[in-house]
Amino acid sequence: MRPRAGEKLADDTLAAAHGLPIHVRSVECLGNCKRRLSAAMLRDGCWSYVFGDLKPDSAADLITGAQLFANATDGLIPWRGRPDSLKRGLVARIPPLSITKDLT
Amino acid sequence: MRPRAGEKLADDTLAAAHGLPIHVRSVECLGNCKRRLSAAMLRDGCWSYVFGDLKPDSAADLITGAQLFANATDGLIPWRGRPDSLKRGLVARIPPLSITKDLT
Numbered sequence: 001m002r003p004r005a006g007e008k009l010a011d012d013t014l015a016a017a018h019g020l021p022i023h024v025r026s027v028e029c030l031g032n033c034k035r036r037l038s039a040a041m042l043r044d045g046c047w048s049y050v051f052g053d054l055k056p057d058s059a060a061d062l063i064t065g066a067q068l069f070a071n072a073t074d075g076l077i078p079w080r081g082r083p084d085s086l087k088r089g090l091v092a093r094i095p096p097l098s099i100t101k102d103l104t
Numbered sequence: 105m106r107p108r109a110g111e112k113l114a115d116d117t118l119a120a121a122h123g124l125p126i127h128v129r130s131v132e133c134l135g136n137c138k139r140r141l142s143a144a145m146l147r148d149g150c151w152s153y154v155f156g157d158l159k160p161d162s163a164a165d166l167i168t169g170a171q172l173f174a175n176a177t178d179g180l181i182p183w184r185g186r187p188d189s190l191k192r193g194l195v196a197r198i199p200p201l202s203i204t205k206d207l208t
Contacts, residue, residue: 031153031197040198048152049135050196091196092154093135094144 116163
């Protein structure tokens with residue numbers, strides 16, 4: 001079936017990011033088969049996030065989350081104000097390499 | 105119950121990494137409640153990986169995976185030779201920020 005759900009979500013998110021300091025890129029596979037439609041959110045030097053169980057129309061939620069992330073002073077996506085889909089859909093977060101280098 | 109499973113896995117992995125070019129760090133939370141005992145694997149400029157459903161005695165598997173990752177010329181953990189726990193337990197992989205910057 002075309003467009004696939006992931007393509008629609010990627011296209012809509014790209015369109016919604018227009019004019020914002022948010023970069024959108026589609027990738028082939030996030031290795032997250034068990035949680036279906038997925039997206040990752042990254043910010044330089046910050047924790048990275050993976051979200052699953054998204055819907056083809058989740059673009060606005062992703063942009064809302066990305067803006068919260070971009071404006072966060074502690075480098076974490078705040079829970080307050082985060083769209084429900086990005087609460088329930090949290091698959092994992094990964095620390096930045098910088099903080100993982102302290103220990104031997 | 106002490107030590108908790110995560111503490112044991114972290115301690116064992118740290119010990120097993122001794123003398124290897126592998127850095128081990130414990131973090132409070134990978135946000136991956138649904139897949140229980142978890143670990144993330146990062147390499148500078150490469151995809152990051154999250155594994156779940158690990159066991160308290162998975163340290164050797166993590167070190168094997170980390171060594172495969174460290175030696176990979178394409179920056180990906182190869183499937184061949186990867187311990188079963190790191191095949192079945194793959195939760196997600198996240199691309200490096202560098203490759204996500206190409207698109208607007």
